[in-house]
Amino acid sequence: MNITLKQAQNAIEAALTKSSELGLKMNIAVVDAGANLTAFTRMDNAWLGSIDIAIKKAKTARFFNMETGELGKLSQPGEALFNIEHSNMGLITFPGGVLIKDSSGEVIGAIGVSGSSVENDQDVATYAANNYK
Secondary structure, three states: OOOOHHHHHHHHHHHHHHHHHHOOOOEEEEEEOOOOEEEEEEOOOOOOOHHHHHHHHHHHHHHHOOOHHHHHHHOOOOOOOOOHHHOOOOOOOOOOEEEEEOOOOOEEEEEEEEOOOHHHHHHHHHHHHHOOO
């Protein structure tokens, strides 16, 4: 099952709400279960360099069915997945990419958020993934 356009738009709206509450300017990307871009927005004056990062965070989360921050722990020097970020035409392995699941726990997509600290990116992405309905 895939996230619908309406659900993806709801996730974007939730991320916009949380970003505004925190006084942040974010780039927000939602991909479907196949890691295809479904919805994207760039808040006014959000960093241009974060457009690609937000999209890659969403795709990375879906490619490996885990939050990007968790993948980052596995890709540190000496760890089993060191240098994985160089695969798949570039992955992002720091926080801000979160899976979106339906009510039964099935992955239907993912969201990537970029434009602030990784902690803020993660908070906004998590909030949106939990409030997309």
